[in-house]
Amino acid sequence: MALTTRDLAPADAAALAGLMRRIDADHPTGFCLGEPEARELMSGAESRFEGAFDGEHLVAFTAVMPGSPQSTGQRFILFGDVDPPRLREGIGTLMLSRALEAARAVHRQVAPDLSATYAATALAGRADQAGLLTSAGFVPTGHSVMMVADLARPVAVPEAPRGLVASSFDPAAAEELRLAHNTAFGDHPDRTPMGPDFWELFMVRAAHNRHHLAAVARDGAGRVAGYVFAHEYTVPQSGGSGPELHVPYVGTLPHHRRRGVATWLLTRVLGLAREAGYATASLSVDTANPTGALGVYERAGFRHLYQQDSYELAEPLLP
Known part of the structure; x- marks a missing residue:
């Protein structure tokens, strides 16, 4: 047929x-x-x-x-x-x-x-x-790694960087977080700015969101300094048996980098996930990430599972 x-x-x-x-x-x-x-x-x-x-x-x-x-x-x-x-x-x-x-x-x-x-x-x-x-x-452009962390052991959360406080994902602040996300990823090699419609669908309303397990850091003026978002999918992204928390995005605003913001927020989320009964956590990271994220994840207990190779087809504007 x-x-x-x-x-x-x-x-x-x-x-x-x-x-x-x-x-x-x-x-x-x-x-x-x-x-x-x-x-x-x-x-x-x-x-x-x-x-x-x-x-x-x-x-x-x-x-x-x-x-x-x-x-x-x-x-x-x-x-x-x-x-x-x-x-x-x-x-x-x-x-x-x-x-x-x-x-x-x-x-x-x-x-x-x-x-x-x-x-x-x-x-x-x-x-x-x-x-x-x-x-x-298409031509090869880079690599990303799927990583997984075992949550069987307690997670040590470092002290908050000076002047920052953390809270969960508040849907009322969704647009502010979208703009912060696009800024945080503005210098990444494969950045794809999130539009309002897809952000609302994928990051706010979708059933896979676990807003209460996410972490958003703000400075004394209430401005976003960094974030770690949290999802849970029907099929664990690592291929394990679950339950598994998936971390779709970890971002730090440029002027807050190298202060330990990502480590602080990520370990906070992992601790919350462990307390909530999750067995593992997973995430994917671009190996060319300019912020040194791969090392942050390894120090937080994530290990490599498999690698995906990235390809692009660029078509310039024709005269």
């Missing part, structure tokens, strides 16, 4: 979650969603999911996530994979080509006067994934 393709809707969440579980059982992806999370993400206006079907059976998917247009251009994140028994049938090539065309169509519509960058990842050591991306014109 010939494959068919179509956009995926929230009604396809169970099929997509099942496919992601089959893929993750074969190889880690760092993007394995349960049905509720898939439904929430597909309900957002910004992200676009497409599936390849053999009859009624979903055998591959792609996700296109546009970043907010910036003066330097617009950046897109592309995810996707194929059901392991259907690898080496050309399905990945088909779906990547379609995802790129979909992303280019969005770019032409919302930011035709800007350059575009399309970003994707491949599991380190998977020559098929790397070959798929390079054959489409």
Whole structure:
């Protein structure tokens, strides 16, 4: 039977979650969603999911996530994979080509006067994934590491840096935190500024958020100095049995760096997670992070699980 393709809707969440579980059982992806999370993400206006079907059976998917247009251009994140028994049938090539065309169509519509960058990842050591991306014109740009920490032992939390106090994530301050996040990550090599709509969906309203376990540092004037956010996914991101707290973002505002803010907040969150009954915590870090985050995480007890290699396809503005 010939494959068919179509956009995926929230009604396809169970099929997509099942496919992601089959893929993750074969190889880690760092993007394995349960049905509720898939439904929430597909309900957002910004992200676009497409599936390849053999009859009624979903055998591959792609996700296109546009970043907010910036003066330097617009950046897109592309995810996707194929059901392991259907690898080496050309399905990945088909779906990547379609995802790129979909992303280019969005770019032409919302930011035709800007350059575009399309970003994707491949599991380190998977020559098929790397070959798929390079054959489409992507070039390697860096690496990220999935890390996990065992929370069986008590977590020692250092004293707060002078003049700072910590609190949980307050949804009423969501926009302030979004702007602080974009500032904190402004000098990162793969920064993708968060737009208001996606931030509201992914970081505020989504069921995976654990706002009471997050930590936000503020100075004496009430300004954000740093933060550690907290999520919990149906499928533990490390591939373990859980329960697992996932740390999606750790950020320190530039003028508060090298004061121990990240270590203080991270250990605070890990301690709260342990008290709440979590067995492990996980996070992903870019090895080229300019703030030295990799060392912070290692000192906090995180160990390496696997590496993802980053790839980009840059398309400058045509004259």
